[in-house]
Amino acid sequence: MEILFVRHGQPEWARGDAPQMDPGLTEVGVRQAALVAERLGTRGAGEIVTSPAKRARETAAPFASRLGVEPAVVDDLLELRLPDWTNLSLMEVASKFREARAREPHAWWDGMPGGESFRAFAQRVRAGMLQMLAARGIRLVDEEHAPIFSVEKDLGRVVVFGHGGTNTVAMTVLLGMPCVPWEWERCALGHAGFLRLKAVPLGKGHIFSLRSFNDLEHLPRDLRTI
Template sequence: MEIVLVRHAEPEWAKDGLAIDNPPLTDRGREQARRLADRLSHEAFDQVFVSPMVRAQQTAEPILEVLGVDAPTEPWLEELRMPDWTGTPSAEVDELFRQAPYRPIEEHWAGITGGESFKDFHVRVTEGVEATLAPLGVTPYRDEGPLWEIDDESRRALFVAHAGTNATIIGHLLGIDPVPWEWERFVMFHASFSVLRPHPIGGGWTFSLFRLGDTEHLPDGMRTR
């Protein structure tokens, strides 16, 4: 079971100086998504899953079109939920994020006040990915470390989601202890994709991070984070 994780293209986080809570893509983001779709147009997937957020749905549209498939929307793929800042001056939100890395560690686990805690986010994503992969023949292998039972290693699944969601999936499937800044240790630019491939170990399977944040389909001027 090969797993491909797409991060959404560039969103319009602010307009007229005000923050947008669930933003659409920018014009550049739509072009990023189109180029990513072209990159994936010759691929084949047994299943595709998409986050409910507008930026992920709009990124998925050209991909699903070139693949000629439909995809279920999976609520568990949503990014770490922030407070609703719609209408808040974007400069205030930007300043909050500039200060966020310097908070005490326990505050990182608790998340942003008014939003989802990272602990809850981690449970939501890890339980979601396990429940989604189980019908595809991927389940935990006994209790012997971060190994998996995989019925058919040739199958492929595509997820269109977010930096934090995808980073949490990667860490979980690799068996790495979580931290509340997953998106900083697994960096993925907009409209990039990452690939996890199975490798047989000790009677089970381990996932290998074969590719992280691939943006070869984007020229330098279109690579945004």
């Protein structure tokens, strides 16, 4: 079986000068989502899973509609929770991001001041991912040398619509990689980019193998955004 993580399409982070805390997709993002569905539609999926965020659900919608299925929403796959900046201007939000990025690396573990810490975020994504897999018969049984999973049955392909942070943190969990609070920079996924992991036998269990990262072949150059 394989897990195909898809980052959401380009989000509409602002309307006028008003920041959007749960944005939907821009026109470009809508086109990206349609191209995701077109590419994935040729192979289908055993199941579609999505973050509860509007941008992720809107990216999943064309593919889910094509298959005639309802995506399973996993709350813990929500992106790192930011502070509530509803009453700030775009310039003020941009200033807060610049200040946060200028911090020393150890301070990045605390997340944005007033928002979710990266430590809590990473723990949440790990728990949510492992619970989601366990509910489908894929259980973590050993972590001494590498994450080893028991796989009760081949689920085919599970497509997960998430975020730049959640998708890469989930990848580190399944591959046994150390996780850092600058995953967005270390393992950068473009909008609507694919990250594919495949379960392969190892001893009496299975490990996950990275097969592709930031696959954007379904998007023409003028629709590739970050």
